[in-house]
Amino acid sequence: MLGCGAIGSLYAAHLSRAPGIEVWAVDPWPEHMAAIRESGLRVTGLADFVAPVHAITDAADLPLCDLGIVATKALHTAAAVAAAVHSLKDAGVVSVQNGVGNEEIIAEHVPRVMRGTIVTAGAVTAPGVVRYDAPGDSWIGPFEPSPARPDEIELLADLLNQGGLTTHAVADARGPQWTKVVFNAATSPLSALTGLTVGQVCTDPGLRTEVDRLIDEALTVCATAGITLTRDPRASVEEAIREAYAHKPSMLQDVLARRATEIGVLNGGIAAEGRRTGVATPAHDAMVALVNGLERSWPGG
Structure with a gap:
């Protein structure tokens, strides 16, 4: 497990519940890793258990692994994988x-x-403790240019299911991936810019207009690129209002902590696919500009 924030911690904890599995997690946060080593990884909220996880801060100490999960922020992907390539x-x-x-x-x-793709939500509330906020399925499938073997995909899905995270092995994972991307790109930047939770953003009349505008633009990109979503993003919005009204998305958490956001791989990713397919994306371009501008306003930004 590369990255042991909320999602990485939830994955590591649940995987450790599968019989015969040894889970290793790497994260640069020394207090979090030390707490996990000393007392296990505690899951609260929708579940309540303590998971045995090997927690380290230096990827050089990782043993040879059969499966790897990357759960870092997008900005750290290259460095994390390069450090663990052995x-x-x-x-x-x-x-x-x-x-x-x-x-x-x-x-x-x-x-x-x-x-x-995972739609589960949570937050690390203290070193060694992750709160499980919202349930949701996971989907895994081959990355087309460099695909994992079918048996590896099936094995990982089976292990996650045994650990308690409902996971689907699929032949084409672009649909689930983009379904999440469209929802996140339509809600997270507005939450980050206003300080409001997902539910507050989606029920404010003016902001809901912007949510719908971002969804419409993204759906045009997906249709042009031949990507079929697994559900209507507006259904995801209504579900978020019902089940995760008070949730602060990771982009808002990043803004509150004055950390660089993932706007470039969310709205920026949709805009890039729009340019590739010849679809204009002014609403997503605006979100990228606004969030990048907010980041530059911080001391040292």
Whole structure:
């Protein structure tokens, strides 16, 4: 497990519940890793258990792995995978990160890659503790230019299911991936810019107009690119209002902590695909400009 933030921690904890599996997690946060080593990885919220996970801060200490999961922020993908390439050189490696474009970076370092999408939400609330906020399925499938083997994809899906995270092995994972990207790109930047939760953004009349505008633009990009979504993004919006009204998306969490956001692989990723397919994306371009401008306004930005 490369990256042990909220999603990485939830994946590591649940994988450790599959029989006969040894889970290693690498993250530069020393207090988090130390707490996991000393007391295990504690899951709260929708679940309540403590998971045994090997927690380290230096990827050089990783053993040879059969499977790898990349859960870092997109900005850190290349450095994380390069540092762990000795342990992943014969592994099937999946990205469960936000946005699009991470698989291409992973494939520069390892030969067999999977697309992964997870809609589960949570937050690390203290070193060694992750809160499980919202349930959701996961989908994994081959990254077409450098695909993992079918048996690796099936194995990882089976292990995650055994660990308690409902996971689907699919032949084409672009649909699930872009379904999440479209929803996140329509809600996260507005949350980050206003400080409002997902539910507040989606129920404010003026902001909901912008959410719908971003969805419409992204759907045109997907249709032109031949990507079939697994559900209507507006259904995801309504579900978020019902089930995750108070959730602060990771982009808002980044803004509150004055960290660089993943706007470039969310709205920026949609805009890039729009340019590739000849679809104008002014609403997504505006979100990229506004969030980048906010980041530059911070001290040292």
